[in-house]
Amino acid sequence: WGCACCRWVRFDHALVEQLLGALDTVQASAARALILTGRPGMFSGGLDVPALIDCKRPEIERFWQLFFRLGCRLASSPIPVIAALSGHAPAGGAVLALQCDYRIGINGNFKIGLNEVQVGLPVPGTILLALEEVIGLRQARRIATRGTLLPMAEALAIGLVDELVEADVLMATALTRARELLALPPVAMNTTRLAGKARLIAAYANCGDVTTATDWWFSTETQGEMRKLVERLAKK
DSSP: OOOEEEEESEEOHHHHHHHHHHHHHHHHSSOOOEEEEEBTEESOOEEOHHHHTTOOHHHHHHHHHHHHHHHHHHHTOSSOEEEEOOEEEETHHHHHHHHSSEEEEESSSOEEEOOGGGGTOOOOHHHHHHHHHHHOHHHHHHHHHHTOOEEHHHHHHHTSSSEEEOGGGHHHHHHHHHHHHHTSOHHHHHHHHHHTTHHHHHHHHHOOHHHHHHHHHTSHHHHHHHHHHHHHHHHO
16 A cells, blocks of 8 residues: 655755655655654754754745745645654644644653744744644644643643554554555545645645745844754753
């Protein structure tokens, strides 16, 4: 039946381009489902802020173009996409997980959430919509506004993740969930799956998030908070 798997840690230009290329390869192959996962303990650390912080405006604008294109491609994927959350999934990691059709976390001291506000970066409207469609408007506003990172058990309770398993059965569980979807009549399943994401897909097609996110990136507040983050990371 065919299933492909992708892994990553932090997003920079090269990694987002690599993931877009991987999606091209998967969608041109016979794969009928896609599983996204990361290294043990870290599904994704989000944006590689130290690598991006000194980029000029054209480079940052291009990065956001690539990143939102990746989100759109995942949200509108013609085949089911399952996120196998192998550990922490803050910020950009949570963003991509939200585009997927099913999210499996692992038991342990791991967190997921949109903590962008904590480092001075507003959450773009399309990403807020993705969060809202998964956990509801009230919860989405509360969590995004505070930049909250949730323990996986709390994320499960509000529907941000669909299932928690032990780390050693994460991939086996993801494969099982993929097989369950692929056992269904494919046209009916995929048509219904994409209809359920129609608002999000339409939002990606008509959003101005690239320009907005680029403007925010170079604001005094965002630059100040992100440079503090870079200093903290350098001390670890």
